[in-house]
Amino acid sequence: MLAREVLEELIRVLGRDNVLTEQEDLLTYAYDATAAMKHHKPDVVVAPLTTEQVADVVKIAMRYHVPIYTRGSGTNLSGGTIPIAGGIVLSMLNFNKILEVDQDNLTATVQPGVIIQTLNDEAAKYGLLYPPDPGTVTTATMGGSVSECSGGLRGLKYGVTKHYIMGLQIVLANGEVIRWGGKTVKNVTGYDLVALFTGAEGTLGIITEIIVKLIPAPEAHKSLLAVFDDLDKAGGAIAAIIRNKIIPATLEILDNVTIQTVENFVHAGLPMDAEAVLLCEVDGYKEVVQREAVLVEQILNDEGAVQVKIAKDDKERDLLWLARRSALPALAQKRPTTVLEDATVPRSKIPDMLKAIRSIATKHNLQIATFGHAGDGNLHPTILTDEREAEEMKRVHLAVDEIFETALALGGTLSGEHGIGIAKMKYLDREFGEAGVAALRRLKEALDPNYLLNPGKIVRRD
Ligand SMILES: Cc1cc2nc3c(=O)[nH]c(=O)nc-3n(C[C@H](O)[C@H](O)[C@H](O)COP(=O)(O)OP(=O)(O)OC[C@H]3O[C@@H](n4cnc5c(N)ncnc54)[C@H](O)[C@@H]3O)c2cc1C
Structure with a gap:
């Protein structure tokens, strides 16, 4: 329960309209997109408009010893925004301005509440691209994405969020405001706080401004769909494409459970009886794209694809990627609880990881759908379950433990892109000691x- 003086001080700084205390409002902020997590209502939700107001909120919180949970759109998958000890949820959605697109330096300066796609729509007007591309690109904020170091569909060729963050303005826990990094390509002045805060999940400070790197948008792209009657062959094909020194922008896998569910959901023409499909996109200069698409098609055929289809126009291409982006919402319809993991392995170990996930599913008698950014080693084994079934949930937890143990044993990591939050904290010492x-x-x-x-x-x- 928050002391009355805290509320009064918050209202004095932010105005009554930007301080929410109604129970229905608080309930909205009690959870995020993470499944099977206990909800916790905050005592108050505040929505500042300026960096100075954020700093004032932090100073009030520190004075009265009240926790602060910074929140963008709440789409994270690790319980990262759940206010587990009550206190203040700090919504950054009012920070929604693109401050600048700098064509000479190939940068953009944005506030943290800007939605990733909004930045990309603006960058596109200048023939530029901000490559990080999580499945939630149309809903997630830049601040949330920087704080989770989101990856997404273009990680294989373009890297992830941390490769594009050049500068940050941060409100520290003592209420001081600092700027780190900037528009220079090179910067080794002092410790790299920009890197430290990228992926810090709101635990070290509050980001109030972001400078990102933009790149020239690729001139052309081609998408391919490869159908496999055997999951291992699909895993082998991923390794073969990379071994042949082709780096597609995107190389995604969907297994049979995912294909069937997605197809019923979006009707994209995916083959319902396939054991796996690979979705691949090559991009760049027209001539290069043409050549790479032919090479990829050849490799996929050599690796045993039963069919390889090249999207003939943008409509077909968009439908394929809609199918991929619908994987999680489609799977979420199958059972009440969808436990989505993101254990990640060196990409050469993808076939081993796929096999291990299958045998973990059999061992614990669970339905696990697997899809994900296979080209960069980041799979999303997704357990379809029901958190009300206590006995089944025990098996789910055992399976999750084994998925992480396998990933670490294969030289991988606990999280490729979804962060640690509450969900994976208990595993950290297995990776770091x-x-x-x-x-x-x-x-x-x-x-x-x-x-x-x-x-x-x-x-x-x-
Ligand atoms: C269907 C679905 C698909 C997804 N696909 C992907 C994917 O392909 N790749 C991927 O990487 N992720 C994916 N995600 C996870 C999630 O969408 C991303 O992590 C996203 O970037 C989070 O943004 P957000 O605005 O929702 O952040 P939130 O969930 O609101 O916050 C995330 C974290 O950032 C902190 N935070 C937020 N704003 C700030 C700030 N201004 N300063 C400091 N800390 C802050 C929060 O405290 C929290 O710890 C997916 C999620 C869903 C539900």
Whole structure:
């Protein structure tokens, strides 16, 4: 329960309209897109309009020792915005301006509440592109995406969010405002705080401005659909494409459960009886795209695809990618709870990971659909379950443990793009060891000694 003085101070700084305390409003902020997570209502939701107001909110929170959970669109998949200890949810959705597209320096400066697609629509007017492309590109904010270091469909060729963040304005836990990085291509002045805050999940400070790198938009693209009657062959084809030194912009896999569910959902013409399909897009200069598409088609055929189809126009292409982007919403219709993981392995280990997921599903008698950014080693095994079934949930937790153990044993990592949040905290020492987790904790304590910024995420007080 929040002290009356805290509310009064927040209203004084932000005005009554930007301070929400109605129970229905609070309930909306009690959860995020993560499945099977306990909901927690905050005591208050605030929506500042300026960096100065954010700094004032932080100072009030620190004075009264109240936790702050910064929130964009709440689409993260690791419980990252759940206000587990009550306190203040700080919505950044009012920070929705694109401040500049700088064609000479190939940068854009944006506020953190800007939706990723809105930035891309603006960049497109200048023939430019901001490549990070999570499935939620039309809903997720830039601040949330930087704080999760989102990946997405173009990771294979273009990398992920951290490769595009050049500068940040940050409100620190003591209310001070700092700027780090900028528009220079090179910058090695001091410790790299831009890198540290990218992927920090709101646990170290609050981002109020972002400078990103833009690239020239590719001139042409071609999308291919390859159908396989065997999941292992699909896994082998992914490795073969890379081995042949072709780096598609996107190389995604959908297994049979995903194909059937997605096809019923969007009717994109996916073959319902296929064991797996690969969706691939090559992009760049027209001549290069033409040549690479032919080479990829050849490799897919050599690797045993039963059919390879090249999208003949933008309509066909858009339908294929709509099918891919619909994977999670479509699967979410099958059972009440959809536990989506993002264990990631070196891409040469994709066939091993696919096999392991299949045998984990059989062992625990669970339905696991697998899809994901296979070309960059980032799979999304998705367990279709029902959180009300206690016995089944025990098997789900065992399966998740084994998925992570397998990924680590194959030289992979706990999270390719969805972050740690609450969901994966308990696994951290398996990847870093106790000394590694202690080092993370010391970093947290240096920047947020009272654990008031998104507490209970990534690392907990010892
Ligand atoms: C259907 C679906 C598909 C998805 N596909 C992908 C995908 O392909 N790739 C991928 O990487 N992710 C994916 N995600 C996860 C999610 O969409 C991304 O992590 C997204 O970038 C989060 O943005 P958001 O605005 O919703 O952030 P939120 O969920 O609101 O916040 C995420 C984290 O960032 C922190 N935060 C937010 N704003 C700030 C700020 N201004 N300053 C400091 N901290 C802040 C929060 O405290 C929280 O820890 C998917 C999610 C769903 C539901």
